Amino acid sequence: MSTQAAPSKKTEPHGEEVTRLIEGKDERLKVMSAVPLVLSTPLGLLAEQRVTDKKYLFVRNIQDLPQGMTLEPLPLKGWETELVGLIRPFRVVIRGEELLGMDQVEYEMILQCSGNGRSQYKGVPGTPWDQGGVGNVCFAGVPVKAILEKYNVSIDPQVKFVTAEGHDLPMGLEKPDFEHSLPVAPVLERSIFALKLNGEPIPGIHGGPVRLVTPGLFGTMQVKWLRRLRFETSESPNFYHATEYRVPLSLLKPGEKFRFTMENSRPTWDIRLMSYILAPESGAKLKSGAVSVSGVAYTDGSVPLESVLVSSDRGQSWRPATFEIPDSPYAWYRWSIQANLKPGVHEIWSRAIDALGRTQPFDGSIFWNPNGYEWTGVFKVEVTVD
Amino acid sequence: MSTQAAPSKKTEPHGEEVTRLIEGKDERLKVMSAVPLVLSTPLGLLAEQRVTDKKYLFVRNIQDLPQGMTLEPLPLKGWETELVGLIRPFRVVIRGEELLGMDQVEYEMILQCSGNGRSQYKGVPGTPWDQGGVGNVCFAGVPVKAILEKYNVSIDPQVKFVTAEGHDLPMGLEKPDFEHSLPVAPVLERSIFALKLNGEPIPGIHGGPVRLVTPGLFGTMQVKWLRRLRFETSESPNFYHATEYRVPLSLLKPGEKFRFTMENSRPTWDIRLMSYILAPESGAKLKSGAVSVSGVAYTDGSVPLESVLVSSDRGQSWRPATFEIPDSPYAWYRWSIQANLKPGVHEIWSRAIDALGRTQPFDGSIFWNPNGYEWTGVFKVEVTVD
Numbered sequence: 001m002s003t004q005a006a007p008s009k010k011t012e013p014h015g016e017e018v019t020r021l022i023e024g025k026d027e028r029l030k031v032m033s034a035v036p037l038v039l040s041t042p043l044g045l046l047a048e049q050r051v052t053d054k055k056y057l058f059v060r061n062i063q064d065l066p067q068g069m070t071l072e073p074l075p076l077k078g079w080e081t082e083l084v085g086l087i088r089p090f091r092v093v094i095r096g097e098e099l100l101g102m103d104q105v106e107y108e109m110i111l112q113c114s115g116n117g118r119s120q121y122k123g124v125p126g127t128p129w130d131q132g133g134v135g136n137v138c139f140a141g142v143p144v145k146a147i148l149e150k151y152n153v154s155i156d157p158q159v160k161f162v163t164a165e166g167h168d169l170p171m172g173l174e175k176p177d178f179e180h181s182l183p184v185a186p187v188l189e190r191s192i193f194a195l196k197l198n199g200e201p202i203p204g205i206h207g208g209p210v211r212l213v214t215p216g217l218f219g220t221m222q223v224k225w226l227r228r229l230r231f232e233t234s235e236s237p238n239f240y241h242a243t244e245y246r247v248p249l250s251l252l253k254p255g256e257k258f259r260f261t262m263e264n265s266r267p268t269w270d271i272r273l274m275s276y277i278l279a280p281e282s283g284a285k286l287k288s289g290a291v292s293v294s295g296v297a298y299t300d301g302s303v304p305l306e307s308v309l310v311s312s313d314r315g316q317s318w319r320p321a322t323f324e325i326p327d328s329p330y331a332w333y334r335w336s337i338q339a340n341l342k343p344g345v346h347e348i349w350s351r352a353i354d355a356l357g358r359t360q361p362f363d364g365s366i367f368w369n370p371n372g373y374e375w376t377g378v379f380k381v382e383v384t385v386d
Numbered sequence: 387m388s389t390q391a392a393p394s395k396k397t398e399p400h401g402e403e404v405t406r407l408i409e410g411k412d413e414r415l416k417v418m419s420a421v422p423l424v425l426s427t428p429l430g431l432l433a434e435q436r437v438t439d440k441k442y443l444f445v446r447n448i449q450d451l452p453q454g455m456t457l458e459p460l461p462l463k464g465w466e467t468e469l470v471g472l473i474r475p476f477r478v479v480i481r482g483e484e485l486l487g488m489d490q491v492e493y494e495m496i497l498q499c500s501g502n503g504r505s506q507y508k509g510v511p512g513t514p515w516d517q518g519g520v521g522n523v524c525f526a527g528v529p530v531k532a533i534l535e536k537y538n539v540s541i542d543p544q545v546k547f548v549t550a551e552g553h554d555l556p557m558g559l560e561k562p563d564f565e566h567s568l569p570v571a572p573v574l575e576r577s578i579f580a581l582k583l584n585g586e587p588i589p590g591i592h593g594g595p596v597r598l599v600t601p602g603l604f605g606t607m608q609v610k611w612l613r614r615l616r617f618e619t620s621e622s623p624n625f626y627h628a629t630e631y632r633v634p635l636s637l638l639k640p641g642e643k644f645r646f647t648m649e650n651s652r653p654t655w656d657i658r659l660m661s662y663i664l665a666p667e668s669g670a671k672l673k674s675g676a677v678s679v680s681g682v683a684y685t686d687g688s689v690p691l692e693s694v695l696v697s698s699d700r701g702q703s704w705r706p707a708t709f710e711i712p713d714s715p716y717a718w719y720r721w722s723i724q725a726n727l728k729p730g731v732h733e734i735w736s737r738a739i740d741a742l743g744r745t746q747p748f749d750g751s752i753f754w755n756p757n758g759y760e761w762t763g764v765f766k767v768e769v770t771v772d
Binding site (some may be wrong): 374 | 637702703704743748
């Protein structure tokens with residue numbers, strides 16, 4: 001885990017962006033720079049744009065690619081990604097330049113750290129994410145399926161998982177390398193070798209020049225600096241996949257010890273339903289009367305959002321916000337509602353519901369897990385009205 | 387399926403109860419008697435009592451035990467249930483009388499047909515259940531775990547499922563016999579050899595003298611007239627378990643064809659979250675002003691109910707009902723709320739939410755399945771206010 005790694009000088013090249021992000025917010029900088037390369041986005045900045053600008057987009061890297069610590073793109077020329085495992089031919093090398101000539105697919109989609117909201121859980125170590133480890137971006141690239149077809153690759157029917165490795169290096173000699181396995185079905189259905197972020201070559205810090213992107217999955221599964229895909233019968237037993245980035249299949253009590261195995265837990269694959277109130281921000285001082293409350297919400301893309309219910313009286317009444325329906329099922333929905341607030345201190349709550357009837361629990365800690373992944377509790381802000 | 391079976395004279399012995407149940411509701415009788423032994427409970431009767439009286443309790447039998455077509459108890463003396471499979475000793479016979487001397491455990495719990503609400507799905511054949519295939523009852527008996535201990539039965543660690551058979555007979559020579567498999571964990575945790583229903587010996591029609599009861603599971607899994615438990619490594623390939631009483635793991639479009647396999651579907655085990663409006667009933671004519679709206683709601687018992695939200699303006703606003711918290715997590719919660727209705731035609735909607743953030747979808751047909759199981763949509767009644 002990142003907390004086990006000593007603060008690294010590798011954060012330095014990113015210094016300029018840090019300053020831009022946290023203008024007037026020195027405290028946040030202090031917290032976030034205690035671990036390498038974790039930059040959260042203030043929620044007010046997320047509210048400004050439907051598509052999150054790369055200069056505001058959160059950063060969370062478990063490992064670094066030394067030349068990748070930049071918001072500039074890395075050269076695609078000479079970049080190679082290999083396909084190996086239970087496939088024929090047994091090894092195929094995909095050269096970056098060749099991807100450019102192929103048909104590109106773009107997804108507007110949520111990019112969210114699975115640890116986002118971790119600070120809402122009680123007593124969880126790890127990167128103390130607030131709620132800013134999320135953005136709504138556009139990734140474009142070449143579908144894995146199209147690559148397999150172009151290179152005449154056939155997959156053994158026994159293949160159940162695809163494990164992705166990056167060119168990034170372990171944080172130390174004694175540290176395990178980072179990789180993740182995905183079920184083969186979504187990879188064949190919608191994964192892309194992403195080359196562009198928001199219409200431009202993917203910045204080094206965000207995993208360019210080639211990133212494996214599968215909309216609907218958490219950020220950790222969007223493997224950066226893609227070096228190798230392994231087509232295999234089972235999930236990787238790798239530390240980061242088989243021990244970290246997992247949640248128990250059973251409910252734990254907050255603080256309960258848990259020994260992760262492949263059988264008693266699952267990877268943090270599918271994004272959890274969430275809503276965020278982006279305006280007003282928590283702590284805001286408002287004038288009494290009509291207040292515009294707005295934010296975003298999203299599902300894992302498998303089904304549409306059904307409602308965003310908003311309460312300004314601690315759940316005594318809920319009203320559905322109006323929202324825009326995005327073209328992409330993987331993008332966020334921007335919502336808004338008018339509230340009438342009398343003088344005093346108020347909490348405003350939001351809860352999304354999707355078409356399957358999944359919603360955010362009041363007590364998000366019911367899903368407490370030792371690493372604090374997949375926070376999905378009702379979103380709350382406190383405001384003071386004069 | 388019951389629809390394949392010809393109407394049977396076996397419904398006759400139950401005729402007295404039919405008359406009592408459907409007083410003034412001849413149409414319901416007609417529908418329900420088209421298949422043998424299906425009796426729904428009018429929702430108004432469910433509202434009257436916290437614990438559903440046996441004389442009102444719905445009946446749904448796939449097969450009949452000839453001597454069991456009665457609301458009277460059957461003799462426990464001479465009733466034998468055997469345990470077989472991967473256990474030591476290899477066969478154990480439990481005599482009914484011996485159960486009486488053992489410590490009894492009682493569960494107040496939901497008994498619900500997994501096909502309840504089927505008529506809400508579009509174009510689904512099968513017993514046209516309205517919403518009355520449910521009740522809240524008390525089953526008491528001896529825990530399976532205690533029986534295993536008393537008879538010194540040890541279970542092979544490879545056992546994953548327990549399959550239950552009844553003494554009832556197939557509906558015809560060419561028909562498969564009825565049985566169901568349960569995961570071994572809940573059986574050892576909470577299943578009982580139930581001897582009593584609401585404090586009295588279980589009526590024949592409800593599976594006495596010995597019924598396997600596991601709170602939190604659908605009615606079909608509460609195997610009647612218990613004859614044999616098989617401790618095995620895998621689920622039964624039996625028609626009723628491996629083909630019927632299953633729902634797809636994927637979402638289907640209403641009307642879509644589906645070929646059930648053990649891999650692409652799951653049994654209708656855990657009860658789905660539901661709320662019901664029991665008063666006013668749909669079609670009621672009310673006077674304008676304050677109206678008391680009340681009903682019941684329940685979860686599968688794994689987590690508590692969080693809220694019942696009620697709307698009388700088609701979802702434009704929702705308010706949480708107040709509810710009693712039952713002692714048993716498997717029982718229903720009775721809820722009520724005051725609504726203020728102006729003259730006109732109104733729909734009143736209820737939707738339960740549990741502590742995991744599971745709720746009832748607006749469009750319950752999102753879970754459409756060929757046999758119409760596990761209806762869990764928002765509950766709606768239409769009333770006219772003068």
